[in-house]
Amino acid sequence: MLEEADIIIWDEFPMAPKRALEVVDSKLREIMGKDIPFGGKIILCGGDFRQCAPIIENGTVDEIIGISVCCSPLWKHFQKFKLIENVRALAHENEFKKMLVEIGEGRFGENPDEIKIPEEWMSKGDIIDEIFGDIMENYDPATVMKRAILATWNKDVDELNEQVLDLLDEETEFTYHAQDVYHYGDEILQAAGEIHQNYKTKNIKGLPSYRLRLRKNAIVMLIRNLSIEDGLCNGTRLVVTNLLKHNLVVKKINIDGSLSDEILIPRISLTVKHGVVDVTRHQFPVKLGFCMTINKSQGQTMDKVGVVLKHECFSHGQLYVALSRVRSTEGLKIVLPEDKTSTANIVYKRLLELGKK
Numbered sequence: 001m002l003e004e005a006d007i008i009i010w011d012e013f014p015m016a017p018k019r020a021l022e023v024v025d026s027k028l029r030e031i032m033g034k035d036i037p038f039g040g041k042i043i044l045c046g047g048d049f050r051q052c053a054p055i056i057e058n059g060t061v062d063e064i065i066g067i068s069v070c071c072s073p074l075w076k077h078f079q080k081f082k083l084i085e086n087v088r089a090l091a092h093e094n095e096f097k098k099m100l101v102e103i104g105e106g107r108f109g110e111n112p113d114e115i116k117i118p119e120e121w122m123s124k125g126d127i128i129d130e131i132f133g134d135i136m137e138n139y140d141p142a143t144v145m146k147r148a149i150l151a152t153w154n155k156d157v158d159e160l161n162e163q164v165l166d167l168l169d170e171e172t173e174f175t176y177h178a179q180d181v182y183h184y185g186d187e188i189l190q191a192a193g194e195i196h197q198n199y200k201t202k203n204i205k206g207l208p209s210y211r212l213r214l215r216k217n218a219i220v221m222l223i224r225n226l227s228i229e230d231g232l233c234n235g236t237r238l239v240v241t242n243l244l245k246h247n248l249v250v251k252k253i254n255i256d257g258s259l260s261d262e263i264l265i266p267r268i269s270l271t272v273k274h275g276v277v278d279v280t281r282h283q284f285p286v287k288l289g290f291c292m293t294i295n296k297s298q299g300q301t302m303d304k305v306g307v308v309l310k311h312e313c314f315s316h317g318q319l320y321v322a323l324s325r326v327r328s329t330e331g332l333k334i335v336l337p338e339d340k341t342s343t344a345n346i347v348y349k350r351l352l353e354l355g356k357k
């Protein structure tokens, strides 16, 4: 397929580590049998260096900038084109558009590292009601899908998701417990984690919850690619239409807002390293998707967004991404810690400079 392709399109490019770009380069050289950049293929990359950068857990600013695609020796081969107009935000939102660019470039207001949030954007106290409250009576999945609550920490996202789930019909609730197996190398430590009781209650990074509580009409997000051809990819949001013992029945939302045919999601086994052991968990590869991290929301356009900044933005571009998901400031509500009226904005200016070169 790659050999026949005329062009390869890569979106959200600045989020990728340069290693990924270099692997693509060497693979294409090999496939095409030509020792020239990307084996001579055209690579069209899209993205905004003001948005989230690649992630290195506990990485320093230098380390994060160092793994950016713009620090790869391949970067010099790209011709840069600039998109200068924000077409997502509505025409009357000129002030908002200007503010977003200034926040993204770390030059908004007197103190660009600490953004004063306008009074009218602040949540009145119940963010879940403000974002989802009015649509719970006449529940329309397509409308719900165009809304989300964003937060910086996974823990906050999980708690908010559970609270939104509580608004759905309790009668339809079902809790799916995973089956876990713990290995040390090839040796199975024990079945179902009798000793590792604490693993069950904790969320393990990269795995679905041990205890997955769902209700009919819940919005879930896939956490693994299931079928790229069918558009069932990591990050796809789906609505749960039925909860069977061994399968979840879900539907996708089509572009016109209609629902797709029913799709059956099976449990699958996923393995990750957790401390010194490997955990293999058999569970549905989904998590609740009413709320998501800011990083996960990159690329989406929403009608209404709640941004919960009880834990402030801690990485480049997060505030810019969160605020720029909506078309209009009317659809934006922000939660700050009590007594605070401003929030942190982190911008790696050196990354922005390197991205321009």
Ligand SMILES: Nc1ncnc2c1ncn2[C@@H]1O[C@H](COP(=O)(O)OP(=O)(O)OP(=O)(O)O)[C@@H](O)[C@H]1O
Residues within 6 Å of the ligand: 047, 048, 087, 088, 089, 298, 299, 300, 301, 324
């Ligand atoms: N040419 C256009 N005319 C009018 N509206 C457009 C046009 N292009 C995109 N849009 C609208 O803007 C929204 C954002 O588009 P898109 O997701 O392609 O932007 P993006 O540059 O990838 O943004 P981001 O990277 O911030 O997510 C879309 O939902 C679409 O409604």
